[in-house]
Amino acid sequence: NSKLRHVEKDVLIPQIMRDRAKELCSDKVQAFTKCCQETGVLMVVKCRQENTALKDCLVGYYSDPSFYEECKAEYLKQREEYRATGIKRKRKKLTPNM
Numbered sequence: 366n367s368k369l370r371h372v373e374k375d376v377l378i379p380q381i382m383r384d385r386a387k388e389l390c391s392d393k394v395q396a397f398t399k400c401c402q403e404t405g406v407l408m409v410v411k412c413r414q415e416n417t418a419l420k421d422c423l424v425g426y427y428s429d430p431s432f433y434e435e436c437k438a439e440y441l442k443q444r445e446e447y448r449a450t451g452i453k454r455k456r457k458k459l460t461p462n463m
Contacts, residue, residue: 390422
């Protein structure tokens with residue numbers, strides 16, 4: 366049964382999308398993080414270019430229908446495994462590579 370509940374469509378699948386997009390945009394995440402660490406309070410002004418590049422990368426994935434379908438398929442696979450085994454798969458925590 367691949368019918369999705371509201372919480373799955375609006376919360377769980379978007380969470381997978383955010384996690385995967387952060388992984389796929391990791392170079393831009395790292396550049397923005399590094400800029401913020403080096404700049405301190407002035408990061409809003411000084412890191413504008415890195416912030417824009419990061420946002421553009423993330424939004425590119427968030428607005429891609431095929432990326433949504435990939436993440437939906439991944440979610441349905443996880444849900445199927447859980448229903449078959451009763452064992453919830455832990456989501457990986459992203460750790461910045463510093």
